[in-house]
Amino acid sequence: MRLRFPSRNVCERFHLTYELEGAQKGANVLTRFYRVRKMKVVVDGRKVGKGYSAEYYGNKAHFKRREIRKRLVLHELYHHLVEAKRLAMPLHEEERRADEFARKVLRRRA
Numbered sequence: 001m002r003l004r005f006p007s008r009n010v011c012e013r014f015h016l017t018y019e020l021e022g023a024q025k026g027a028n029v030l031t032r033f034y035r036v037r038k039m040k041v042v043v044d045g046r047k048v049g050k051g052y053s054a055e056y057y058g059n060k061a062h063f064k065r066r067e068i069r070k071r072l073v074l075h076e077l078y079h080h081l082v083e084a085k086r087l088a089m090p091l092h093e094e095e096r097r098a099d100e101f102a103r104k105v106l107r108r109r110a
Contacts, residue, residue: 024041039080075098
């Protein structure tokens with residue numbers, strides 16, 4: 001099962017909220033759209049493994065301080081959506097779809 005992509009209007013609201021109010025509030029816009037619990041955004045590199053910029057586990061997305069970007073927030077948000085909706089898929093497919101989700105949401109701004 002695939003997740004539907006948000007409309008252009010929702011993507012625009014995400015972009016504006018992210019730019020004006022930050023990553024946490026931007027992620028909340030999309031979690032409200034998908035009707036799942038909020039994902040906590042933690043900007044602290046201590047929990048991120050070496051060689052990675054971000055990691056998702058346990059309803060939290062951890063980012064390194066200097067490497068938090070909109071694309072990474074969207075990528076980790078997809079992992080949150082998969083967990084919240086309880087979708088079963090192999091890890092490599094989930095990673096591929098997370099990248100695709102981030103690309104499509106970034107392109108859909110008006």
